[in-house]
Amino acid sequence: MFRHLLKLTWKRKSRNLMLSLEILLAFAIVFAVAAFGLRYLQLYRMPLGFEGADxxxxxxxxxxxxxxxxxxxxxxxxxxxxxxxxxxxxxxxxxxxxxxxxxxxxxxxxxxxxxxxxxxxxxxxxxxxxxxxxxxxxxxxxxxxxxxxxxxxxxxxxxxxxxxxxxxxxxxxxxxxxxxxxxxxxxxxxxxxxxxxxxxxxxxxxxxxxxxxxxxxxxxxxxxxxxxxxAGTARDFERRLNARLKLIRNDWSFQIAPLSSSRASMIRTQTVPLIVIGIIAGFMLLMVAFGLFGALWQNTTQRIPEIGLRRAIGAGAADIYRQIVAEQFMLSSIAIVFGLALLVQLPLTGAFGESLNWPVFLGAALLSMAVIYLLSLLCAVYPGWRASRLSPTEALHYE
Incomplete structure (x- = not known):
């Protein structure tokens, strides 16, 4: 089965090239967001070194x-x-x-x-x-x-x-x-x-x-x-604190804030890039998914005579469905392998320093693979189901 799928993939290499490039682009997008988020999680778990709660x-x-x-x-x-x-x-x-x-x-x-x-x-x-x-x-x-x-x-x-x-x-x-x-x-x-x-x-x-x-x-x-x-000092302490400071130096001004407020402001500032990248990546991933779904639909439509011939010689609906999904997983795997071969150069060369260390790289790679395989499955479900529902007579008379 695997050898047969490889032959089919190779014979349609010109069509599959665009599909593989779309999957490779989606993989790179998901990897970037996952690496960014995992690095933030890694940093959040590191010791801060001071206590600013009170x-x-x-x-x-x-x-x-x-x-x-x-x-x-x-x-x-x-x-x-x-x-x-x-x-x-x-x-x-x-x-x-x-x-x-x-x-x-x-x-x-x-x-x-x-x-x-x-x-x-x-x-x-x-x-x-x-x-x-x-x-x-x-x-x-x-x-x-x-x-x-x-x-x-x-x-x-x-x-x-x-x-x-x-x-x-x-x-x-x-x-x-x-x-x-x-x-x-x-x-x-x-x-x-x-x-x-x-x-x-x-x-x-x-x-x-x-x-x-x-x-x-x-x-x-x-x-x-x-x-x-x-502990538990309320925010209204600011008024009494400012009054005491004015008693010490009335000609000076003072800006008062709990470190908890500064912390919240700093976290908001630091998470803005992740939110922006996540939104952009989400839209790009959605466009890739639509393109992948359309390409699979068209590819399935063009292969109706082939599917009809397989049904005529005894292949069941489940066999056709598994073939369409397996071919998509094959293309996804090829794109992922090429993507990993390129992305692994980043931690090897230290291009991003500590930001892309090996735990972050491996975690981002696994998350990206899971997302791409899930996306491929979702995009292949309906075209595969549609192909498996074709009757041999209808498929063989398709022009």
Whole structure:
């Protein structure tokens, strides 16, 4: 049976070529959407590295548009003033909050001339780890012990530790930013956190380093306050919080939002491409299905004399039906094999980096195969049924 189907497929290769191309296009479309969705699912299941459920963000907007630098007195006034609110359990300062589109990055290296390790950066004070619930796996967070350090103390995530110091313990190691005999900045690792993905659950993992905030000594001020609030704090707390902030600095303005709101906004932004691609792919798949159904219908109509001859020599209706469906599955299999041969080059060459890793590729390939076989079956059901209902007499007299 299989050998017979191959012969029939080869003899009608010019007609089947267009069908195979349509199936190949549908397979590529489904694969792209499946890979996109599976990568998002994979990222969502990865550890985020911080807890933002009961954390509020306050963006400080000084009245002088940031011309005057913040000193220790400014930070202390906010810490003391907000600690008096019963809902506030901790106050920390940073220059980049979680779920923010802002990014600060640098090219780090162990020493001048060594390979670069692209790293995202953030400045953080001594309280940030407690407010965000960061999971330290080595060393410690910043403290007064780092005062007067010759190198700037940093806490890095595990991913950066493995990239910068493969096979070594990162704690206590030094690295630099820039290159040359006199680097602009030197850093000393005082701690390692398990993970940190500042841009949320759907963002890819990156190398990350927290630099210790020291008022007046850094290039920029940390104008984002993160508040650890009591669980279940209602949104009306924003009004009382703003009133307290105005008591501290009446000439400044403040933007207040729970991190949960920032998270929801970030997820909506990150899922827009998947939704758009899914809608476009759905329309394209629908057009391919209509084209495939029409081609199968026409192909079956042109083969009525052949079908009548088979019925006349004893083939049953079920045999005709199985032949039409099996031929369609044969064409689908050929298109899928060619599609996989092309698409497997993507993870082999690393064209999409970590985004298209082997688990994502294999999952997308299996899902795409299932969809294409189901689509082929649906498109072949009615033409196959129509062909199987033909009587031998009617088919043999068909012109």
């Amino acid at each position: 954390v509020w963000s306050v963006a400080i907007q000084p009245g002088d548009n940031g011309k005057q630098r913040f000193d220790d007195a400014v930070y202390d006034s906010f810490r003391r003033g907000l600690a008096e609110l019963p809902e506030v359990g901790g106050v920390a300062f940073t220059n980049i909050e979680p779920y923010s589109m802002s990014t600060m990055s640098g090219d780090m290296r162990r020493k001048a001339g060594s390979r670069e390790v692209p790293t995202e950066l953030a400045e953080a004070d001594d309280k940030l780890a407690a407010v965000l619930g960061l999971n330290l796996v080595e060393g410690r967070w910043f403290s007064q012990l780092d005062n007067g350090s010759a190198q700037r103390p940093v806490v890095i995530n595990r991913r950066m530790a493995e990239a910068m110091f493969p096979g070594e313990r990162a704690l206590g190691q030094l690295f630099i930013e820039g290159e040359g005999a006199a680097p602009a900045q030197a850093y000393r690792v005082v701690g390692v956190v398990d993970a940190y993905r500042a841009k949320g659950e759907l963002a890819g993992p990156v190398n990350f380093a927290f630099m210790r905030l020291e008022a007046g000594k850094n290039d920029n001020d940390a104008r984002i306050m993160l508040l650890k609030v009591r």
